[in-house]
Amino acid sequence: MEEERTILAIDLKSFYASVECVDRGLDPFNTPLVVCDKERGNGTIILAVTPYVKTLGIPSRLRLYQLPKVKNMIYAKPRMERYIKKSVEVLEVYLRFVAKEDIHVYSIDEAFLDITHYLKVSGKSKKDFAREIIDKVYEQTHLTVTAGIGQNLLMAKLSMDIEAKHNPDFMACWTKEDIPSKLWPLSPLTKMWGIGPRMQIKLNALGMYCVGDIAISNPKYLQDKFGILGLQLWEHANGIDDSKIQEPYVSQSNSLSVGQTLFTDYDEEDTKLILRESIDELIVRMHHKKCLAQSVSLFVGYSGHGGFSKAVKLSQATDNIEIILTTVLKVFSMYYNSEHSVRSICVSAGGLENNSYYQPTLFIDPEKEKIEREYEQTIEGIKRAYGGKSICKASALLAKSNAVRRSNQIGGHRK
Amino acid sequence: MMNSNRGMKKWMPFASLPEHNDYINKMMKDREKKQRPELSEFQKDEINDVLSTLKSGDFIEIVYYDNGDILTEKAEFIKLDLYNKCIFLNTMSIHFSNILEISN
Numbered sequence: 001m002e003e004e005r006t007i008l009a010i011d012l013k014s015f016y017a018s019v020e021c022v023d024r025g026l027d028p029f030n031t032p033l034v035v036c037d038k039e040r041g042n043g044t045i046i047l048a049v050t051p052y053v054k055t056l057g058i059p060s061r062l063r064l065y066q067l068p069k070v071k072n073m074i075y076a077k078p079r080m081e082r083y084i085k086k087s088v089e090v091l092e093v094y095l096r097f098v099a100k101e102d103i104h105v106y107s108i109d110e111a112f113l114d115i116t117h118y119l120k121v122s123g124k125s126k127k128d129f130a131r132e133i134i135d136k137v138y139e140q141t142h143l144t145v146t147a148g149i150g151q152n153l154l155m156a157k158l159s160m161d162i163e164a165k166h167n168p169d170f171m172a173c174w175t176k177e178d179i180p181s182k183l184w185p186l187s188p189l190t191k192m193w194g195i196g197p198r199m200q201i202k203l204n205a206l207g208m209y210c211v212g213d214i215a216i217s218n219p220k221y222l223q224d225k226f227g228i229l230g231l232q233l234w235e236h237a238n239g240i241d242d243s244k245i246q247e248p249y250v251s252q253s254n255s256l257s258v259g260q261t262l263f264t265d266y267d268e269e270d271t272k273l274i275l276r277e278s279i280d281e282l283i284v285r286m287h288h289k290k291c292l293a294q295s296v297s298l299f300v301g302y303s304g305h306g307g308f309s310k311a312v313k314l315s316q317a318t319d320n321i322e323i324i325l326t327t328v329l330k331v332f333s334m335y336y337n338s339e340h341s342v343r344s345i346c347v348s349a350g351g352l353e354n355n356s357y358y359q360p361t362l363f364i365d366p367e368k369e370k371i372e373r374e375y376e377q378t379i380e381g382i383k384r385a386y387g388g389k390s391i392c393k394a395s396a397l398l399a400k401s402n403a404v405r406r407s408n409q410i411g412g413h414r415k
Numbered sequence: 416m417m418n419s420n421r422g423m424k425k426w427m428p429f430a431s432l433p434e435h436n437d438y439i440n441k442m443m444k445d446r447e448k449k450q451r452p453e454l455s456e457f458q459k460d461e462i463n464d465v466l467s468t469l470k471s472g473d474f475i476e477i478v479y480y481d482n483g484d485i486l487t488e489k490a491e492f493i494k495l496d497l498y499n500k501c502i503f504l505n506t507m508s509i510h511f512s513n514i515l516e517i518s519n
Contacts, residue, residue, distance in 0.1 A: 105428065232419040
């Protein structure tokens, strides 16, 4: 049975845009600022807008050409590394109030804190304790937050997303009693956490248009229709969520991947170059995680639509760049249709296992491999010490190469 | 009562920024770093006494400070480097100022 907890959900308001304002000594609530890399052209995505820009009725996710003319607009170049560091600073503030076991970092700008225990000991009310944390975040970082309080993660998140945003103090606290009046009228269904446009269409087809329609339906019926997710849907519509921050989920899918969305059409030769560069990155990540791959997979997306996705099992778990590279390039050559040009690729290493079990085989010359390994480690060491640009393959100078640009990026955006 | 029992799985972050995790892990690690313990004059004398009696080939146990960690090494003593103020073991070398305890 669900245990009564007190969960605080915190969202850093217009995070990237607010950081850019704070760093300029400006107030996000009256500054017209958007975060985007203008140099990438009109189609570039706007990563964030200030609360001020939102008050003009401009959505937070749009492309540059969709942005209406706003007087004195500031275009801030994305600085991903700065946002990550700021996000970690906020996390350090949380750690002054609660133990790391009671914190779940949900994204760069969202976290859940289980404050049940701290309320009991301090004798403070939920709202007072939440306010104390929020004030400290502001004091340390000058960032404004939206906060939701609920008896589980879902209720905290819903109260934050649905109500807190509109409250003057950006805070909301929901109890079970609020479910019928505040959650059930929610419509269209995509406004509900966990329901996407496709699910909405399916639910509409069953005559469900608001969250209340789901809540009063038969859970067994939903489970028959949608499996375990259907049952979860019914639970969420009734504010039920038994997840515990103290019991983190450890991902079963042990894979690493590197993907790139390309800015122009790439032909066969250029794509091979990009595949090589992506595999270089993938290998570095594998070394970092100290793991070997049992399989590799390749996804190629064509310009327009279509593409292919293939996985290959390796004869033996490895982190050898030559083996992985040859395998991926072979798959690419086998399935690539040269009538198309390529706009996106992704290479993944799957079935990862710890590299301490590594066994040499007859097929790989151990001396040669040792030299290759030392060579790779040296290059990675130089990159770690002096930055990704400090040492590159000569192919990075080719016009279609992304190696240098990506070493200046985090998550596909400027560092 | 039926239960979907998915636990924290549904709250898995979208791992779109692996670098974010790297920074968090580094911060968490830094928080766990310990300060270099202050040794008393008596403890320093004791270390000094042991150091001056060691002979090459002695098997010793040494507790030392290493950048926020306090570690223990059991190894064979090789020699003292008085010029660089280091003790050489068959496995590693440790600066005198990092030695917290030593016994043979």
